[in-house]
Amino acid sequence: MTLGWEEIRAEVLRRIRARDWPPGALIPGEEALAEEFGVARATVNRALTALAEAGVLERRKRAGTRVAALPVRRARLEIPVIRLDVLGRGLTYDFRLLADREEAAPVPVTARLGLPEGARLRYLETLHLAGGRPFVLETRWLNPAVLPDPAPDFAAVSANEWLVTHVPLVSGDIAFTAEPASSREAEVMGIAPGTALLVAERTTQGTLGPVTLARLAHAPGHRVTMTF
Amino acid sequence: MTLGWEEIRAEVLRRIRARDWPPGALIPGEEALAEEFGVARATVNRALTALAEAGVLERRKRAGTRVAALPVRRARLEIPVIRLDVLGRGLTYDFRLLADREEAAPVPVTARLGLPEGARLRYLETLHLAGGRPFVLETRWLNPAVLPDPAPDFAAVSANEWLVTHVPLVSGDIAFTAEPASSREAEVMGIAPGTALLVAERTTQGTLGPVTLARLAHAPGHRVTMTF
DNA sequence: TTGGCTAATATGTCTAGACATAATGCAAGT
DNA sequence: ACTTGCATTATGTCTAGACATATTAGCCAA
Numbered sequence: 001m002t003l004g005w006e007e008i009r010a011e012v013l014r015r016i017r018a019r020d021w022p023p024g025a026l027i028p029g030e031e032a033l034a035e036e037f038g039v040a041r042a043t044v045n046r047a048l049t050a051l052a053e054a055g056v057l058e059r060r061k062r063a064g065t066r067v068a069a070l071p072v073r074r075a076r077l078e079i080p081v082i083r084l085d086v087l088g089r090g091l092t093y094d095f096r097l098l099a100d101r102e103e104a105a106p107v108p109v110t111a112r113l114g115l116p117e118g119a120r121l122r123y124l125e126t127l128h129l130a131g132g133r134p135f136v137l138e139t140r141w142l143n144p145a146v147l148p149d150p151a152p153d154f155a156a157v158s159a160n161e162w163l164v165t166h167v168p169l170v171s172g173d174i175a176f177t178a179e180p181a182s183s184r185e186a187e188v189m190g191i192a193p194g195t196a197l198l199v200a201e202r203t204t205q206g207t208l209g210p211v212t213l214a215r216l217a218h219a220p221g222h223r224v225t226m227t228f
Numbered sequence: 229m230t231l232g233w234e235e236i237r238a239e240v241l242r243r244i245r246a247r248d249w250p251p252g253a254l255i256p257g258e259e260a261l262a263e264e265f266g267v268a269r270a271t272v273n274r275a276l277t278a279l280a281e282a283g284v285l286e287r288r289k290r291a292g293t294r295v296a297a298l299p300v301r302r303a304r305l306e307i308p309v310i311r312l313d314v315l316g317r318g319l320t321y322d323f324r325l326l327a328d329r330e331e332a333a334p335v336p337v338t339a340r341l342g343l344p345e346g347a348r349l350r351y352l353e354t355l356h357l358a359g360g361r362p363f364v365l366e367t368r369w370l371n372p373a374v375l376p377d378p379a380p381d382f383a384a385v386s387a388n389e390w391l392v393t394h395v396p397l398v399s400g401d402i403a404f405t406a407e408p409a410s411s412r413e414a415e416v417m418g419i420a421p422g423t424a425l426l427v428a429e430r431t432t433q434g435t436l437g438p439v440t441l442a443r444l445a446h447a448p449g450h451r452v453t454m455t456f
Numbered sequence: 457t458t459g460g461c462t463a464a465t466a467t468g469t470c471t472a473g474a475c476a477t478a479a480t481g482c483a484a485g486t
Numbered sequence: 487a488c489t490t491g492c493a494t495t496a497t498g499t500c501t502a503g504a505c506a507t508a509t510t511a512g513c514c515a516a
Contacts, residue, residue, distance in 0.1 A: 178406035
């Protein structure tokens, strides 16, 4: 049986977990491990690089490779398009466009997007339904300057989905908070005002500039789960 | 100027974003790209593998490499130890152990951990303080069976931190929800009952079995942010 | 039409060797 | 004591070539 890089990764991980190589310890160099396992150095390198990307090892040239002392645990969140999220839960998906207008955006919005005060943005309000019941209330500010012409009819295609395929997105961030439902949210989602809602706020940057700021208010009981 | 794999990754990404290679399209094979860029196939492979890991490309043997049609956007959450999180915000950190006892855990707890009903677990309640004010209320069930002997005094070392360095952790998951503050939470954190709280629920598995289930109720206004 | 076999092919991985790069620590000079 | 510079060293990356493996398309037979 010949060893592959994944097996070497597994063995290294086992030694770390078994405390053969305790947190903070310097582990043998690639050359030494390559000889021990009877593989080329590149194979060991592949394995160690993967572990470093996972945050288990810290590697520095000349200084060697050591076991992370306080391993920062990383969880990966996969953010699907809402439609697929709903379908993945075995529910039917539908949505309603509640508002679509262009107006001068409030200062907090322009500030978060890095646009000048008073910029005119497109405002969309979309209610996503799962199994016919309110799932997410999406309120979104779109920067019309970076949208391809012609922009579609967002009553027919959800902005959430259209953007992913039609605007080159570069980077963004997402923040989760818990907030009491506003009276508007309570009314639209059919819940009591003040109910605790999980809110995700997303900003997205494209190649041509800031694209959108979206606030997704999830129905009560919603869980956002990640694995690590 | 000679090209490295990161530059090739950047160029491929540029072509994808420029719609030279639109979503769903098959891109040239490694061999062809290697020739075009004047590098070895392994270098192209390194670049494309990285992009595939990032979710931008989908690769299958024989079928070739194509641009992801609905790119799943992935955000990475780095979960630091609470102390470092607080210090990173420029606040002083402190904590108080409010409860520490062993008792038969409720069924939802044992079920989530995959332990038999009625298992006796150690229950810890810790209030984490940032700048002297309540930051996170942590309620944690610990599986004593997998803890090294002797377990430390959790009034002196936060369980949150001790576990990371003393128990080999393998995998786990984290879920965020928004919940109204219970009367206990309201009392301990000095807020009104029913206030919307961002709650993180974490389960962790170790090499020897399930380790812990922790519920972290964050003070109002708390944001969990990720970048992608 | 259906099912299964086969050959072709693109990616996955490995090797052995080379040079690049960054960080460390020692030595020499101020 | 303090800096500066250099040799050392571990990781980072690349090459050229090879074999492994998964998957598909096409073919053939039932």
